[in-house]
Amino acid sequence: MGYGIIIRVSGPYALFTRPEMKVERVSYDVITPSAARGIIEAVYWKPAIRWVIDKIHALSEIQFTNIRRNEVEDGISTDSALTVMEGKNELLYLASIDKHVQRAAMILKDVDYVIEAHFEPVKEKWGERDTDEGHYNIVLRRLRNGQHFQAPCLGTREFPAKVELIEDKRDIPKSPLTGVRDLGWMLYDLEFSNLRDIQPMFYHAIMRDGVIDVQKLSKEVRR
Numbered sequence: 001m002g003y004g005i006i007i008r009v010s011g012p013y014a015l016f017t018r019p020e021m022k023v024e025r026v027s028y029d030v031i032t033p034s035a036a037r038g039i040i041e042a043v044y045w046k047p048a049i050r051w052v053i054d055k056i057h058a059l060s061e062i063q064f065t066n067i068r069r070n071e072v073e074d075g076i077s078t079d080s081a082l083t084v085m086e087g088k089n090e091l092l093y094l095a096s097i098d099k100h101v102q103r104a105a106m107i108l109k110d111v112d113y114v115i116e117a118h119f120e121p122v123k124e125k126w127g128e129r130d131t132d133e134g135h136y137n138i139v140l141r142r143l144r145n146g147q148h149f150q151a152p153c154l155g156t157r158e159f160p161a162k163v164e165l166i167e168d169k170r171d172i173p174k175s176p177l178t179g180v181r182d183l184g185w186m187l188y189d190l191e192f193s194n195l196r197d198i199q200p201m202f203y204h205a206i207m208r209d210g211v212i213d214v215q216k217l218s219k220e221v222r223r
Contacts, residue, residue, distance in 0.1 A: 003136040004054065004207025005116035006166040007143065009039055013065075014108040014154035019121040019187060019200055025069070025105040027155070029062050031209070034189045035155055037117045039163060044139040049119040056212040057114035059173055061111045065109045069158075073101045078196055102208050111154060114172050140165065182206055188221050199223050 009031070016028040016035050033053040040051050084092045119135060142148070144166035152161040166172060180203055183205040191199040201221045205212055 010112040055116040059112040177210035
């Protein structure tokens with residue numbers, strides 16, 4: 001296992017969308033590993049390292065609320081983006097004013113999580129100047145100073161995340177949730193090996209006393 005960090009992530013609202021809901025958005029009960037990784041990468045991302053989520057602690061009761069949101073009903077296709085990346089001279093844009101639509105969403109409210117994670121080297125991107133200690137010290141410094149490359153969010157951009165570093169594992173607050181909760185199959189991550197056919201991966205999330213051992217459960221990831 002590589003160098004690890006512990007962060008506390010909270011916010012008034014969150015939306016970790018279930019992919020099976022095609023029109024109206026419905027959130028999972030808790031943050032997904034891919035969303036947790038996205039928050040960390042918003043603070044510090046480098047091609048030479050890969051972040052892995054170890055555990056997720058839920059520090060608040062699971063609460064839902066309903067809202068209506070303005071969304072863009074269309075998207076730019078992967079083929080169009082790849083064509084432009086390959087050098088073809090054509091416009092790549094989306095007129096959101098012409099394509100917006102209002103939809104209902106079931107979202108989480110008053111969320112509070114602790115995320116335990118570590119990074120591992122990406123061998124093909126690892127250079128002579130890359131060191132475990134170097135990357136570790138940089139991410140700690142950025143977390144302590146509140147720095148980030150882009151604003152961390154809780155699932156979608158309109159729900160910002162407050163991110164705090166927990167220096168000592170003994171300082172992790174105890175979850176108010178008790179017992180075993182079967183959260184069913186949840187999105188684990190996305191497989192980007194083929195950009196024209198991005199594949200979702202799922203894991204069976206079990207929460208015990210408010211803690212999901214993602215590292216243990218991810219051994220049975222399914223596509």
